[in-house]
Amino acid sequence: MSDKDLPKKIKVMAYSGYKANERPLYFFLDEKRITVKEVIDRWYGPECDYYKVLADNETVYMIKWHRTLGVWLLVKIFEKIGKH
Numbered sequence: 001m002s003d004k005d006l007p008k009k010i011k012v013m014a015y016s017g018y019k020a021n022e023r024p025l026y027f028f029l030d031e032k033r034i035t036v037k038e039v040i041d042r043w044y045g046p047e048c049d050y051y052k053v054l055a056d057n058e059t060v061y062m063i064k065w066h067r068t069l070g071v072w073l074l075v076k077i078f079e080k081i082g083k084h
Contacts, residue, residue, distance in 0.1 A: 001030075001077060012063065012072040024051055029074065030051050034061075050075070 029055040041052040060078035
């Protein structure tokens with residue numbers, strides 16, 4: 001998948017604690033389930049929450065929860081960890 005295909009709408013299952021969609025647990029990319037191993041970073045905007053996550057396939061993804069529209073989007077895919 002290239003950057004020209006992004007952002008892409010994705011289905012995300014998220015943990016909801018003190019607020020809805022507090023952090024992503026796993027998501028589906030082209031029907032493949034990708035589990036989030038770690039939330040590396042997160043930041044909040046007026047309408048969107050952003051998450052930089054390390055997945056079980058050792059790839060780092062940036063995903064966005066658009067609170068106003070109620071949709072999750074894949075924003076960026078980074079190189080796999082350890083790849084030079």
